[in-house]
Amino acid sequence: MEQTAAAPAFDQAQTDAPQRTCAPMLGKHGLLAISWLAPAAVVILWELLARAGWISPQVLPAPSKVITTTIKLAASGSLLGDLGVSLLRAAAGFAIGASVGFVLGTLVGFSRIAEAAIDRSVQMIRAIPFLALLPLVIVWLGVGEAEKIFLVALGVTFPIYINTTLGIRQVDPKLIELGRIQGLGSLELIRRIVLPGALPSILTGVRYALATAWLALVVAETIGAQSGIGFLAMDAREFLRTDVIVLTIAIYALIGVGADTIARLLERRLLAWHPTYGAGR
Amino acid sequence: MSVHVAPPPCSAATTPAVAVSNLRRAYGNRVVINRLSLRIERGEFVALLGESGCGKTTLLRALAGLDPIQGGRIAAPRRPAVVFQEHRLLPWDSLWRNVSLGLQAPAARERAAVALAEVGLGDRLDDWPRNLSGGQAQRVALARALVQQPELLLLDEPFAALDALTRIRMHDLVRELVAKHRPGVLLVTHDVDEAIALADRILVMRDGAIAFEHRKADDTTSIDRTALLAELGVLASPAAA
Numbered sequence: 456m457e458q459t460a461a462a463p464a465f466d467q468a469q470t471d472a473p474q475r476t477c478a479p480m481l482g483k484h485g486l487l488a489i490s491w492l493a494p495a496a497v498v499i500l501w502e503l504l505a506r507a508g509w510i511s512p513q514v515l516p517a518p519s520k521v522i523t524t525t526i527k528l529a530a531s532g533s534l535l536g537d538l539g540v541s542l543l544r545a546a547a548g549f550a551i552g553a554s555v556g557f558v559l560g561t562l563v564g565f566s567r568i569a570e571a572a573i574d575r576s577v578q579m580i581r582a583i584p585f586l587a588l589l590p591l592v593i594v595w596l597g598v599g600e601a602e603k604i605f606l607v608a609l610g611v612t613f614p615i616y617i618n619t620t621l622g623i624r625q626v627d628p629k630l631i632e633l634g635r636i637q638g639l640g641s642l643e644l645i646r647r648i649v650l651p652g653a654l655p656s657i658l659t660g661v662r663y664a665l666a667t668a669w670l671a672l673v674v675a676e677t678i679g680a681q682s683g684i685g686f687l688a689m690d691a692r693e694f695l696r697t698d699v700i701v702l703t704i705a706i707y708a709l710i711g712v713g714a715d716t717i718a719r720l721l722e723r724r725l726l727a728w729h730p731t732y733g734a735g736r
Numbered sequence: 737m738s739v740h741v742a743p744p745p746c747s748a749a750t751t752p753a754v755a756v757s758n759l760r761r762a763y764g765n766r767v768v769i770n771r772l773s774l775r776i777e778r779g780e781f782v783a784l785l786g787e788s789g790c791g792k793t794t795l796l797r798a799l800a801g802l803d804p805i806q807g808g809r810i811a812a813p814r815r816p817a818v819v820f821q822e823h824r825l826l827p828w829d830s831l832w833r834n835v836s837l838g839l840q841a842p843a844a845r846e847r848a849a850v851a852l853a854e855v856g857l858g859d860r861l862d863d864w865p866r867n868l869s870g871g872q873a874q875r876v877a878l879a880r881a882l883v884q885q886p887e888l889l890l891l892d893e894p895f896a897a898l899d900a901l902t903r904i905r906m907h908d909l910v911r912e913l914v915a916k917h918r919p920g921v922l923l924v925t926h927d928v929d930e931a932i933a934l935a936d937r938i939l940v941m942r943d944g945a946i947a948f949e950h951r952k953a954d955d956t957t958s959i960d961r962t963a964l965l966a967e968l969g970v971l972a973s974p975a976a977a
Contacts, residue, residue, distance in 0.1 A: 633824040636800060637838030637880070638815060647837065651828040728828040728864050 548607025560619025618660025622653030753920025760807030
């Protein structure tokens with residue numbers, strides 16, 4: 456794979472680093488090319504070392520081996536099935552956690568009484584690293600779908616809750632006053648001014664929540680799963696199939712990137728008006 | 737708290753845009769407005785001058801129904817429209833959505849379009865507030881106030897943040913629109929020349945009450961600037977902050 460093209464670029468990147476004066480000569484596209492060629496070079500180096508036998512396949516398989524394994528597993532249909540199961544768990548957990556976080560966050564954002572009643576308790580629970588609750592969750596719900604979805608929901612609830620509350624609190628009181636002058640009722644005030652004003656903060660919460668959702672899923676699936684990407688990895692561990700393990704890690708990474716891309720697209724669409732998020736960026 | 741009370745029927749030959757009697761407004765023990773009475777007719781342009789902290793903005797906020805009052809009576813037929821020093825446009829709504837905010841009417845977009853055309857922004861209906869200059873944003877705020885067809889229009893230093901040339905253009909626009917829609921207007925300002933340029937009547941506020949009043953004799957003459965400055969305690973330079 457383009458070994459001749461990549462190798463000189465790798466050298467150039469190395470010699471370039473200490474003297475930044477060369478950067479303007481390379482231009483924007485040159486620098487962009489280097490930023491992509493450098494990781495490609497690392498992968499190629501990894502492939503070469505694996506083929507030469509410097510790295511044992513039981514420690515780290517060659518990238519090409521991981522790709523052929525991917526194709527084989529995808530062809531048999533098991534990969535897509537496990538991927539689907541994992542995505543479903545994440546989606547269900549996210550939906551539940553985000554709903555709970557949003558409703559609680561909205562209540563606390565609007566009402567001082569709700570804040571007094573809810574906020575301290577939530578902040579106390581938040582102080583617990585939610586993954587530490589896993590043994591307790593397994594005792595409550597056993598090892599199954601409910602336990603995994605619960606753990607994901609737990610991880611998602613707090614970032615959404617905190618950012619919803621914060622977003623509502625940060626809405627400019629002058630705009631709320633204006634809404635009153637224009638004769639908006641309470642519901643209209645919330646719909647036209649408070650929620651749109653809180654949206655940038657809420658979407659930041661969604662992005663954090665997506666990251667914690669994945670973390671929760673990986674941990675939950677690593678313990679006693681009968682299906683899903685995590686199961687695939689643990690099953691492969693039994694047989695020292697490092698190629699499958701690397702594949703699952705890569706899938707987790709790709710899904711993480713995908714989720715972040717979706718969050719970014721949402722921000723672009725919903726915050727088109729915003730000077731830092733909108734199309735102007 | 738209901739601040740705006742419908743005026744009693746047949747109280748006068750014409751219903752004023754607003755009538756205030758014996759108004760009292762205090763923050764704790766500090767009395768900001770004391771026994772203030774004021775009447776503004778429809779179509780009348782009143783400017784309110786005074787030093788910072790004399791209670792001008794407090795009076796305006798009380799008339800707008802934004803703050804509770806501690807005594808007296810404010811009689812206004814309907815909720816007034818307000819334009820503030822900041823435009824207060826919703827950054828997430830297009831211009832026409834901003835102008836039609838709170839408009840309880842069918843064809844809100846059409847009415848917003850008419851109002852925006854009046855302020856010279858008829859071709860920017862779907863634009864975002866962030867693409868506007870300060871003067872344009874203030875024009876949209878003016879359109880948003882007038883689209884409600886208010887009987888009382890309250891202006892709280894709406895031109896203070898604009899550059900001098902834009903301010904003069906805004907003066908012309910406001911004069912033209914007020915002549916057309918004929919609301920009663922109360923303009924709070926620091927700028928003596930702005931007050932003279934726009935108002936039929938100038939009130940000078942001091943210590944929570946109206947200290948002086950100057951009325952234009954007729955449409956051809958303007959209010960005597962020297963006399964006004966003398967009463968404000970300034971001899972030469974304009975009192976603009």
